[in-house]
Each structure stands twice: as C-alpha cells, then as structure tokens.
Amino acid sequence: MRTALLAAVSHDLRTPLASAKAAIESLSGTEVAWSPEDRAELLATAAESLDELDRLVANLLDTSRLQAGVLGVALEPVDLEEIVPRAADDLGPPRDRVECDLPAGLPGVLADPVLLERVLVNLMSNAVRHSP
Structure with missing residues (x-):
C-alpha cells in the first residue's frame, strides 16, 4: 500500500513541477521571442502548476501531522x-x-x-x- 501511495504521490508532485519548470525554462531562453500573449500564457501555466504543487505539499504535510497526532x-x-x-x-x-x-x-x-x-x-x- 505504501508503494502504491508513493508512486501516486510521486506522479502528482512531478506533473506540476515539470509543467512549471518547462514554462519557466521556455521564458528564460533567448532562442524564441515570445509574444506578450504567449508570455502571459506561459506565466499562467507556471503559476497554476506551482499552486497545485503547493496544495499537494500542504496536503502531504497535513496527512503526516494527522498520522503523528499533532494536527489539531x-x-x-x-x-x-x-x-x-x-x-x-x-x-x-x-x-x-x-x-x-x-x-x-x-x-x-x-x-x-x-x-x-x-x-x-x-x-x-x-x-x-x-x-x-
């Protein structure tokens, strides 16, 4: 059960992390001159992905606090x-x-x-x- 949970959590964490990283790396590169609309879309993708990552990490921390009996x-x-x-x-x-x-x-x-x-x-x- 722990292995299945770890596999699911790993996937859930990697997906938004990969999306945010790809968007930021695209914006950081000098090979492409992004239009303002494309820049805004890439920034929105990074922000949404990081928000999702933040939610996942908060949930993991709360879960471990609940299991340890320290989350009121x-x-x-x-x-x-x-x-x-x-x-x-x-x-x-x-x-x-x-x-x-x-x-x-x-x-x-x-x-x-x-x-x-x-x-x-x-x-x-x-x-x-x-x-x-």
Missing part, C-alpha cells in the same frame, strides 16, 4: 453555503468546470472549516481531473 482539529458549526463556493474558488481555473448546486436551507455541519475546505478542494480537483 477545531470543530465548529460550518455553513456549507459559505465553504463550498470558497473551496471551488481555491481550484483556480478548473473551477469553471465545477457547478455548485446547494439546496436552500441546508443545515450547517460540525467540522474544522480549514480541513473541510481542503477536503472539498481535493474532491473537486479529483473530479475535474478524472471525469468528463
């Missing part, structure tokens, strides 16, 4: 009508592929708002990545 969970009433849209916004550009349809009057839940938001971002990110 602060339960409090959470309004899903506030946290779900925030989680969708945290996706970055893929948020355009997510449709949030929360029924009116949905009751709150007892959760750690930061951890719940991270869980929702992960679920939505996986759904966007692995579904049409």
